[in-house]
Amino acid sequence: MSTESIAWPSTTAASPSFVDRLHEWIVTVDHKRLGILYIVYALIFLVIGGVEATVMRIQLIRPHNDFVSPEVFNRMFTMHGTTMIFFVAMPVLFGFANYLIPLMIGARDMAFPRLNAFGFWMTAFGGLLLYFSLVGANGLYGAGNAPDVGWFAYAPLTSQTFSVGHSTDFWTLALLVSGFGSISTAINIVATILCLRCPGMTLAKMPLFAWLNFVMAGLVILAVSPLTAAQIMLLLDRYLGAHFFDTQAGGSAVIWMHFFWIFGHPEVYVLVLPAFAFASEIIPVFSRKAIFGYPVMVGATVAIGFISMSVWAHHMFTVGMGANVNTFFVISTMAIAVPTGIKIFNWLATIWGGKIEFKTPMLFCIAFLFQFLIAGLTGVMMSAAPFDWQLGNSYFVVAHFHYVIVGGILFTLFAAFYYWFPKMSGKMYSEPLGKLHFWLFLIGFHLTFDFMHVPGLLGMPRRIYTYEPGRGWDTWNLIVTIGVFFQAAGILVFLGNLLWSYYRGKAAGSDPWDAWTLEWSTNSPPPAYNFAVIPTVKSRRPLWDLKHPDDPDWKYE
Amino acid sequence: MTTTSLTLSRTEPEWRLPGRGRIGMSALIAAEAAIFTIFVVAYLFYIGQSLSGPTPREVLSPPYFYTFCLLSSSLTIHFASRSLRRSNLRSFGAWWLLTITLGAIFLYGTASEWHRLIYTDGLTISTNLFGTTYYSLVGLHGFHVVVGLVCLSTVMVFALFGAVKQGHAERIDVLSLYWHFVDAVWIVVFTVVYVIGR
Numbered sequence: 001m002s003t004e005s006i007a008w009p010s011t012t013a014a015s016p017s018f019v020d021r022l023h024e025w026i027v028t029v030d031h032k033r034l035g036i037l038y039i040v041y042a043l044i045f046l047v048i049g050g051v052e053a054t055v056m057r058i059q060l061i062r063p064h065n066d067f068v069s070p071e072v073f074n075r076m077f078t079m080h081g082t083t084m085i086f087f088v089a090m091p092v093l094f095g096f097a098n099y100l101i102p103l104m105i106g107a108r109d110m111a112f113p114r115l116n117a118f119g120f121w122m123t124a125f126g127g128l129l130l131y132f133s134l135v136g137a138n139g140l141y142g143a144g145n146a147p148d149v150g151w152f153a154y155a156p157l158t159s160q161t162f163s164v165g166h167s168t169d170f171w172t173l174a175l176l177v178s179g180f181g182s183i184s185t186a187i188n189i190v191a192t193i194l195c196l197r198c199p200g201m202t203l204a205k206m207p208l209f210a211w212l213n214f215v216m217a218g219l220v221i222l223a224v225s226p227l228t229a230a231q232i233m234l235l236l237d238r239y240l241g242a243h244f245f246d247t248q249a250g251g252s253a254v255i256w257m258h259f260f261w262i263f264g265h266p267e268v269y270v271l272v273l274p275a276f277a278f279a280s281e282i283i284p285v286f287s288r289k290a291i292f293g294y295p296v297m298v299g300a301t302v303a304i305g306f307i308s309m310s311v312w313a314h315h316m317f318t319v320g321m322g323a324n325v326n327t328f329f330v331i332s333t334m335a336i337a338v339p340t341g342i343k344i345f346n347w348l349a350t351i352w353g354g355k356i357e358f359k360t361p362m363l364f365c366i367a368f369l370f371q372f373l374i375a376g377l378t379g380v381m382m383s384a385a386p387f388d389w390q391l392g393n394s395y396f397v398v399a400h401f402h403y404v405i406v407g408g409i410l411f412t413l414f415a416a417f418y419y420w421f422p423k424m425s426g427k428m429y430s431e432p433l434g435k436l437h438f439w440l441f442l443i444g445f446h447l448t449f450d451f452m453h454v455p456g457l458l459g460m461p462r463r464i465y466t467y468e469p470g471r472g473w474d475t476w477n478l479i480v481t482i483g484v485f486f487q488a489a490g491i492l493v494f495l496g497n498l499l500w501s502y503y504r505g506k507a508a509g510s511d512p513w514d515a516w517t518l519e520w521s522t523n524s525p526p527p528a529y530n531f532a533v534i535p536t537v538k539s540r541r542p543l544w545d546l547k548h549p550d551d552p553d554w555k556y557e
Numbered sequence: 558m559t560t561t562s563l564t565l566s567r568t569e570p571e572w573r574l575p576g577r578g579r580i581g582m583s584a585l586i587a588a589e590a591a592i593f594t595i596f597v598v599a600y601l602f603y604i605g606q607s608l609s610g611p612t613p614r615e616v617l618s619p620p621y622f623y624t625f626c627l628l629s630s631s632l633t634i635h636f637a638s639r640s641l642r643r644s645n646l647r648s649f650g651a652w653w654l655l656t657i658t659l660g661a662i663f664l665y666g667t668a669s670e671w672h673r674l675i676y677t678d679g680l681t682i683s684t685n686l687f688g689t690t691y692y693s694l695v696g697l698h699g700f701h702v703v704v705g706l707v708c709l710s711t712v713m714v715f716a717l718f719g720a721v722k723q724g725h726a727e728r729i730d731v732l733s734l735y736w737h738f739v740d741a742v743w744i745v746v747f748t749v750v751y752v753i754g755r
Contacts, residue, residue: 111577187584191577199572221584225591233599236693241683244599244693250606250686259595 029113030528031098034120036424038095041124043495045087048131050491052080054484057448061481063469073465074148079130081151082171085267086178087127089409093274094119094185096416097213099424101189103519103526104207106198106535111191119185126178133170147171150463152260153234155245155253160238169238176231179224186220189213198518200537204298205557207517207540208291211298212277215305216270222309223266230259254319261312269308272404273301275412276343279365282412282419283347285515286362287354290541290553293346300339300346307336317385318392326385333383340376344369359513360434364415367442371407375400378453393463396456402449414441414494421498422512426524427505433497437490444486451479516541578731586738589701593742596697597749600690604754607685616678617691619751623666624743627702630659631740634709634733644723650716656736657713660706667699691750698746701739708732 016024025033056076059067068076098116102109110116133146147167149157158168193214197206234256236242243249245256284291291297313321313329347369356362378400382388391397414437421429455473467473511520521543522531539545539553604613637652671692674680682692712732715721721729 112581115581183588187581187588190584191581194580195574195577197574221588222591225588226595229592229595232697233596233693236682236689242689242693243683243686244689250603250608251689252602255599255602259599262595 027117029109029117031102031110031113031116032424032526032528032530034116035095035097035099037120038091038098038123041120041127042088042092042095045083045091045127047491047495049080049083049088050488052076052083054488056080057481057484059465060467060477062478063467063474065466068465070465071145071148074150074463075146077463078147078150078171082130082147082175083127084405085151085271086175087123087130089271089405090178090182091123091127092413093216093271094123094182096278096420097189097216097274098185100420100519101192101210101213102196103423103522103530104210104517105193105196105201106518106531106537107192107196108530108534110188111195112188115184116188119181119188122181122184123178124181126174126176126181129170129177130174133167133174136166136170152257152264154260155234155251155256156247158234158238158256159246169235172231172234172238176228176235179228179231182220182224183228186217186224189217190221193217198535198537204295205537205540208280208294208297208301209277209517212273212280212301215301216273216277219266219270219273219305219308223263223270226259227263230256230263233259254316257316257319258313261315262309264315265312266308268401268404269304271409273304275368275409276301278412278416278419279347279368281517282361282365282415283350285419285513286357286359286365287351288357289350289354290516290544291346292349292352294540296342297346300342303339304336307332307339311336314383314385314388317388330383330385334380337376337380337383344373344376359418360429360431360438361415361419363435363438364411364418367438368408368411368415371403371411371445375403375408378403391456393461394456395460395462396453398462399449399452399456402452406445406449411441411445414438417494417498419513420519421501422508423519423524423526425502425505426508427501428508428512429501429505430497433493433500437493437497440486440493441490444483444488444490447483447486448480449483451476451483455480511543514547516543518542521546576727578728579734582731582734586734589738590742593697593745596690596694597745600694600749600754603686603690607687609685611678611680611684611687613687613691613750613755616674616680617751617755619747620666620670623663624747626659626666627663627740627743630656630663631737633659634736638726638729638733641721641723641729642726646716646719646721649721650713653709653713653716657706657709660702660709660736664699664702664706667695667702671695691754694746695750698739698742701742705736705739709736 025037028034028037053076055068056073059065059073061067098110101107130147145167147153147170149163149168149171153168153171156162158172193206193210203211233242233244237244237246243251245251245253247253280291280297311329311333313325314333317326317329347365351366378396382391382397382400418429418434421427455476458472458476460467460471460473467477508524510522510524512524513520518531518535518537519526521535535542537545539557541553545552545554633652633656637649637656640646640648640652680688680691682688709732712721712729
């Protein structure tokens with residue numbers, strides 16, 4: 001297993017040359033290094049995707065702006081969506097799962113270390129393939145550049161007739177390749193959690209982080225595979241003249257929508273379950289209380305996993321599926337708010353009466369609670385089909401799902417960065433810079449995405465590259481764009497904090513938060529073998545038991 | 558690894574978790590099943606939607622013999638892994654070879670059917686929706702048979718050099734799990750293509 005990779009660069013030995021270190025990182029099968037590779041890779045793409053968003057917002061800052069051409073605008077929103085979902089959100093969450101799950105369950109590595117490396121490199125090359133389209137997609141026709149078919153790439157826009165050149169092929173292949181990477185990582189997570197837990201850690205004593213990522217991995221297996229199948233069909237259509245999505249030959253454009261959203265909606269939960277996982281670890285530690293209602297949290301997670309696979313067609317109310325189908329998806333979509341609401345109440349109950357420490361990770365988690373609630377509420381609004389007919393494909397939808405993905409997922413992700421940065425780097429981050437990041441990003445987020453709901457309600461459709469003045473959209477768009485600059489400033493402070501703290505930060509010690517899960521029982525950063533002795537646990541908070549032998553948790557669980 | 562047992566006191570029950578090979582393969586099978594589901598749904602959705610011929614009824618006949626071969630290979634691989642668990646290496650090799658042969662016969666069946674469809678009936682993947690869905694679904698399954706045969710043959714080569722021992726029974730079981738899945742998928746494909754689809 002991982003014991004082969006003990007060649008960890010240590011300060012005592014002569015420092016290895018740059019080429020040697022690079023080589024070690026490239027051939028590594030260590031879950032911690034792969035986790036960091038995932039995270040760094042995702043951060044690079046976060047900046048790229050963020051620049052694309054900024055370009056779009058500058059274009060929309062006032063009516064009749066001509067900052068970019070309509071063609072470039074189409075490429076920007078396609079690349080922004082694809083990049084952020086497949087090459088930022090998924091890799092960064094896989095990175096944290098990779099790094100933390102073995103440490104939290106007291107294992108020395110993932111179940112399949114080499115498969116783990118395979119998964120990372122597939123994802124990495126998928127991202128490179130997508131961006132290679134910028135130079136490689138011209139093809140024989142001299143048309144096309146980056147993909148411009150939107151991130152859900154509806155048929156027949158993706159057919160050879162309407163997408164000449166190779167830009168759509170790069171999009172398809174990038175998602176296919178990274179999809180294989182995601183599926184293999186998910187298989188690895190499932191096998192790790194089921195097969196490598198340390199003695200005493202029954203499923204009911206596993207940290208919630210592991211539980212939520214376990215359900216996430218299950219969803220990846222069941223949801224990314226349909227996307228893979230659909231991409232194979234699209235490739236057959238484009239290269240071999242098959243007719244899956246070719247309406248001229250009797251094929252159906254709507255079935256692509258179904259196939260895509262059968263992936264697309266569970267994908268939202270693939271992204272948000274790890275966010276819940278971060279919150280479920282961080283909120284208890286900074287409230288100095290055990291998580292409230294552990295069994296219910298697990299049950300709600302599994303319920304979300306199941307229900308999330310039966311809600312996909314709420315993305316398609318405007319297609320005209322018929323009253324019965326619409327009704328089913330309205331009800332299932334509303335139903336998923338119930339287990340999600342249970343979670344929010346449990347987090348609140350965890351904070352309630354706690355001794356709250358407002359450190360940066362906790363600030364991000366509290367903001368997450370409020371923002372995710374609002375995101376969920378606009379989600380319930382749009383789950384009603386008639387409401388969706390009015391606002392489908394408007395900026396209201398854009399505001400809603402950015403509220404989920406930025407306000408919910410990205411905020412907990414920042415919390416996770418600050419919370420586990422001491423463990424991963426061995427250094428403490430700068431608290432003032434962290435707080436500055438929080439406030440800048442909070443202000444920017446609310447300026448952008450609160451006010452984005454309004455032009456949507458006023459009828460502004462998504463994906464337009466410009467608009468007429470005098471429709472009441474002008475001021476709102478200006479405010480939305482101003483918010484982007486606050487967010488960008490926040491991100492710069494964040495990246496600066498990471499870099500500065502990595503080189504100049506104070507040593508953090510193995511347990512800076514007085515936390516309770518197993519990753520804090522080993523050094524920071526952990527040695528290649530994680531634990532010198534595989535631990536044995538008796539409760540959900542093994543480190544609490546260790547620190548309080550007079551009043552251990554296992555007496556009550 | 559040896560330190561694991563040190564922390565366990567004698568009174569506690571032994572800590573046992575499922576093997577990672579079996580769990581990993583099961584998860585892979587779940588993912589594969591999801592991929593096949595999408596192709597099967599597409600097949601069912603497009604039955605009778607083709608705008609031009611040939612139709613399934615005109616050109617398809619159920620391949621009973623080849624189906625029999627593939628399904629019996631599930632039985633032979635089971636006997637093979639049972640022989641290995643009993644350390645009967647000679648019998649293991651014979652059953653394993655028979656499994657490969659049966660799989661290869663099935664693949665020949667698919668190939669000859671495709672050859673007939675393409676050269677006699679003029680049906681390709683771009684002819685009509687039937688061709689599109691037929692070649693992609695049967696082809697996806699055939700691809701899995703090929704992958705399975707490559708894995709089985711690799712084991713066979715090792716077995717011929719005497720490198721497969723009783724201790725490998727667990728791994729052989731993991732591989733046979735995959736082969737059973739390939740066979741089970743064929744039952745679905747057969748039902749969809751040759752029973753419902755005609």
